[in-house]
Amino acid sequence: MVNNLQIAEFMDQTTGIEKPAESSYLNCIRCGLCLAVCPTYREYLKETASPRGRVALARKGLDGQLELTPNLIEQMYGCFACMACNELCPVGIRPADLALSMRHVQEQLHPTLWKQALFSGMIPRPGRMEAAVLPLRLYQMLGIRRLIYALGLNRILPNKIRDLEAMLPRIPQRPLRQTLPGVTEARGESRYRVGFFLGCAQNLLFSEESAAAVRVLARNGCTVITPRNAVCCGMPARGYGRLDLVKSQAMHNIALFEQSQVDIIVTDCATCGSTLKEYGTFLSNDAQWAARAAAFSSKVRDVSEFLAEIPIERPQGRLETRVTYHDPCHLRRAQKIWQQPRSLMGLINGLELIELPEADWCCGSAGSQLITHYETSTRVLDRKMENLAGTQAQVVASGCPGCQMQLLSGARRRELPIRVVHPVTLLDEAYEASYE
Amino acid sequence: MNSRLIDSMAKVVGKAAVLYTPEDLAVYSYDGTFAEGQPDLVVLPGTTEQVSQVVALAAQTRLPLIPRGMGSGLAAGSIPIPGGGIVLCLSRMNHILEIDTINATVSAEAGVVTADLQNEVEKHGLFYPPDPSSIRHSTIGGNIACNAGGPRCLKYGVTGDYVLGLTVVLADGRILKTGGKPIKDVTGYDLNALFTGSEGTLGLITEALLRLVAKPLYARTALAEFVSLEDASQAVNALLSAGIVPATLELMDQTAIICIEEAMHLGLPTDVEASLLIEADGADQQTVEREIETCYRICQEKGAHAVKIAETETERGKLWKARRSISPSLARKAPNKLGEDITVPRSAIPEVIRRLRAISASYGLPIVIFGHAGDGNLHPNILFDKRQPEQWAKVEQMVGEIFAASLALGGTLSGEHGVGMLKQPYLEKALGSTSIELQKKIKSALDPMNILNPGKIFPN
Numbered sequence: 098m099v100n101n102l103q104i105a106e107f108m109d110q111t112t113g114i115e116k117p118a119e120s121s122y123l124n125c126i127r128c129g130l131c132l133a134v135c136p137t138y139r140e141y142l143k144e145t146a147s148p149r150g151r152v153a154l155a156r157k158g159l160d161g162q163l164e165l166t167p168n169l170i171e172q173m174y175g176c177f178a179c180m181a182c183n184e185l186c187p188v189g190i191r192p193a194d195l196a197l198s199m200r201h202v203q204e205q206l207h208p209t210l211w212k213q214a215l216f217s218g219m220i221p222r223p224g225r226m227e228a229a230v231l232p233l234r235l236y237q238m239l240g241i242r243r244l245i246y247a248l249g250l251n252r253i254l255p256n257k258i259r260d261l262e263a264m265l266p267r268i269p270q271r272p273l274r275q276t277l278p279g280v281t282e283a284r285g286e287s288r289y290r291v292g293f294f295l296g297c298a299q300n301l302l303f304s305e306e307s308a309a310a311v312r313v314l315a316r317n318g319c320t321v322i323t324p325r326n327a328v329c330c331g332m333p334a335r336g337y338g339r340l341d342l343v344k345s346q347a348m349h350n351i352a353l354f355e356q357s358q359v360d361i362i363v364t365d366c367a368t369c370g371s372t373l374k375e376y377g378t379f380l381s382n383d384a385q386w387a388a389r390a391a392a393f394s395s396k397v398r399d400v401s402e403f404l405a406e407i408p409i410e411r412p413q414g415r416l417e418t419r420v421t422y423h424d425p426c427h428l429r430r431a432q433k434i435w436q437q438p439r440s441l442m443g444l445i446n447g448l449e450l451i452e453l454p455e456a457d458w459c460c461g462s463a464g465s466q467l468i469t470h471y472e473t474s475t476r477v478l479d480r481k482m483e484n485l486a487g488t489q490a491q492v493v494a495s496g497c498p499g500c501q502m503q504l505l506s507g508a509r510r511r512e513l514p515i516r517v518v519h520p521v522t523l524l525d526e527a528y529e530a531s532y533e
Numbered sequence: 534m535n536s537r538l539i540d541s542m543a544k545v546v547g548k549a550a551v552l553y554t555p556e557d558l559a560v561y562s563y564d565g566t567f568a569e570g571q572p573d574l575v576v577l578p579g580t581t582e583q584v585s586q587v588v589a590l591a592a593q594t595r596l597p598l599i600p601r602g603m604g605s606g607l608a609a610g611s612i613p614i615p616g617g618g619i620v621l622c623l624s625r626m627n628h629i630l631e632i633d634t635i636n637a638t639v640s641a642e643a644g645v646v647t648a649d650l651q652n653e654v655e656k657h658g659l660f661y662p663p664d665p666s667s668i669r670h671s672t673i674g675g676n677i678a679c680n681a682g683g684p685r686c687l688k689y690g691v692t693g694d695y696v697l698g699l700t701v702v703l704a705d706g707r708i709l710k711t712g713g714k715p716i717k718d719v720t721g722y723d724l725n726a727l728f729t730g731s732e733g734t735l736g737l738i739t740e741a742l743l744r745l746v747a748k749p750l751y752a753r754t755a756l757a758e759f760v761s762l763e764d765a766s767q768a769v770n771a772l773l774s775a776g777i778v779p780a781t782l783e784l785m786d787q788t789a790i791i792c793i794e795e796a797m798h799l800g801l802p803t804d805v806e807a808s809l810l811i812e813a814d815g816a817d818q819q820t821v822e823r824e825i826e827t828c829y830r831i832c833q834e835k836g837a838h839a840v841k842i843a844e845t846e847t848e849r850g851k852l853w854k855a856r857r858s859i860s861p862s863l864a865r866k867a868p869n870k871l872g873e874d875i876t877v878p879r880s881a882i883p884e885v886i887r888r889l890r891a892i893s894a895s896y897g898l899p900i901v902i903f904g905h906a907g908d909g910n911l912h913p914n915i916l917f918d919k920r921q922p923e924q925w926a927k928v929e930q931m932v933g934e935i936f937a938a939s940l941a942l943g944g945t946l947s948g949e950h951g952v953g954m955l956k957q958p959y960l961e962k963a964l965g966s967t968s969i970e971l972q973k974k975i976k977s978a979l980d981p982m983n984i985l986n987p988g989k990i991f992p993n
Binding site for chain 1: 552554555557560561564565566567604605622627646796797858860861862
């Protein structure tokens with residue numbers, strides 16, 4: 098299985114607008130099954146916040162029964178794109194994809210200037226992104242963050258600011274892009290030539306995790322090539338309706354990895370992985386790029402997926418700890434990867450893996466929902482934290498920076514002493530422990 | 534909608550619980566059918582007291598109130614009639630109030646999702662048997678208002694058999710409590726039975742006290758495949774005459790199985806005309822084993838091509854997942870489907886299946902047949918494309934013939950979906966004028982201004 102996502106969009110010749118195809122909404126029989134699994138419906142218990150409701154609104158909006166009002170489009174942005182509805186729908190409707198397509202329709206009709214600036218001028222330019230994170234780095238390096246926590250000032254911040262602040266992991270001194278070598282040699286015999294796609298969040302905020310992932314790959318016979326000029330996978334632009342920018346970022350990344358001549362492309366970010374695997378679909382109508390994009394996407398693996406495919410060294414070290422695992426939507430649903438991270442952690446001696454109730458229920462991160470839909474996001478998060486607290490785990494593993502930041506924020510919000518970590522980092526620690 | 538009414542509603546239920554944007558109204562204009570009707574206002578009360586005040590306000594303005602839960606109904610019973618009205622959605626009233634393990638009862642608000650209620654009581658070793666296929670996306674209030682059934686009803690009975698007491702808001706806003714924890718109660722009329730299945734036309738059910746039973750400890754499930762649909766329907770009667778009561782005896786015809794396979798890829802046989810899904814359950818393992826073995830033997834005697842008994846919980850889960858997804862899976866075959874729920878005396882099952890197939894053949898539109906064969910409740914689903922007028926005209930005639938076939942064989946229009954708006958044209962044939970006259974008198978006695986879900990069951 099390469100990818101289960103299908104964007105059934107077509108170009109409407111009379112308007113010149115790319116729209117969702119009729120088949121992507123017309124056959125919804127309104128059975129209501131999707132209401133049961135939708136995190137936003139289950140919080141608000143309102144049809145407007147449900148997948149079936151969004152499909153109905155998209156349909157009425159596209160066939161002219163309703164205007165594409167700001168309120169209608171807002172319902173499309175209210176979707177957390179967790180894809181639980183996509184997976185469940187027996188008819189084959191993909192309400193979460195349809196919500197994304199509607200955002201794209203809106204951006205074509207009424208482009209927003211700030212999106213142009215952010216998604217075209219900023220996010221796909223690693224240098225600018227690194228500069229933008231500088232204030233956050235200073236905030237931490239100069240000890241301001243420690244001071245705020247020591248004085249308890251974080252408690253008097255407005256809730257939203259406090260929860261956003263709490264999302265920040267310990268920020269690395271330098272972005273990983275500047276320190277990770279272009280080529281990391283395999284330890285021992287080189288069996289695979291692996292391209293490593295370093296995502297934005299991993300580069301800027303979770304550098305240590307990606308460094309760990311590269312170490313684990315190298316230990317298991319991979320020569321790891323990390324192209325420094327890779328740009329954002331495109332998910333943020335897609336989430337905000339700029340499929341055009343996603344495509345241009347895709348072309349850049351495809352050409353870049355072609356030069357590296359790698360057998361496989363690995364990423365340790367669930368979101369990047371799911372987007373990279375979609376390049377083939379995004380560019381399927383582009384005669385020049387379709388085949389290249391499909392070839393690129395077929396090489397993409399999540400780091401846990403790849404490590405589960407190849408023979409790997411069993412770590413000798415012990416981690417005496419109680420760990421639970423949260424399934425990122427972009428791994429479990431978009432890539433059908435859920436067993437692999439669990440079995441990798443199962444290799445670690447001493448590690449006790451506790452299954453998290455509702456492990457695949459969205460954490461409420463959905464990229465930027467904590468910023469844009471603070472109330473809904475924290476309500477969905479509270480459900481996750483309730484389940485997490487019940488496991489009494491010391492560590493929660495999750496292979497997605499968005500989920501990790503959300504879980505960090507949730508843990509601080511609830512004052513729950515739990516470490517949030519990438520599952521492959523635990524594997525790295527088990528290797529390093531045996532090395533010592 | 535006038536802003537004075539919006540303001541006064543907001544004072545009762547809170548601003549966030551009064552919806553009136555075009556988008557909100559559009560998504561509260563449908564249920565689980567193809568029918569639509571736009572409301573003027575949607576109100577989501579949080580307590581019985583609030584419902585009572587909302588009803589009082591509506592009564593002042595004589596605006597119709599249309600009760601709704603999760604909107605999964607299959608008879609267009611929870612959508613406004615032309616002229617609109619106020620959708621009163623009870624989804625926020627989703628609290629389980631009490632689980633009484635000694636008396637084996639549960640008290641819950643109307644908006645509790647049926648599957649959530651089942652999970653909660655099962656934690657206490659108790660069991661709420663009614664299991665409409667929509668258990669995860671329908672509510673207790675809606676289940677009672679439509680007297681919902683489900684596969685397990687063969688052995689355990691329907692929703693109404695579990696209603697011990699109700700809290701009902703009457704048309705003038707008064708709050709009525711019926712029944713109670715005693716299992717026997719003949720003090721006065723049985724008002725529980727009156728409100729159960731009344732589709733929100735007599736009063737608004739806001740809370741329910743439900744009877745529970747001990748949770749069965751063992752269950753075995755079998756799938757029997759038949760080369761001929763006729764043989765499968767004969768097997769149903771043989772099974773029911775053998776002195777055992779399976780919890781479930783479900784029939785799926787070939788088209789149904791093909792649709793599930795296309796949607797779910799479960800590895801079901803697509804080359805046989807029919808399958809029976811049979812489940813035995815109970816407190817004693819040996820009895821359950823013996824029952825499922827008896828079912829196995831009888832199916833083989835009646836010409837089953839293969840009978841498989843699920844060996845693991847995963848296998849059993851797969852069979853149930855298949856059964857539950859039939860109805861929505863049909864949409865893969867055609868843009869529209871019309872699913873009926875005729876119920877006949879079980880002796881008439883082979884004959885009604887013969888007649889359904891004849892109707893399908895004479896109109897040239899597929900009728901998929903599945904359902905709760907054990908209690909004679911079948912779901913013939915006509916597959917069509919509503920955008921093609923000649924198909925829609927055929928569908929209307931076919932529905933008439935399906936109902937006529939059921940009535941001719943001593944059956945009824947609806948076993949578990951209710952009448953709503955969709956079955957009204959056939960009501961008189963089913964009930965006769967005396968019954969309809971009496972029922973209308975009951976309606977006007979309880980709702981003299983006709984504001985509670987008007988235009989449902991009986992034409993307005």
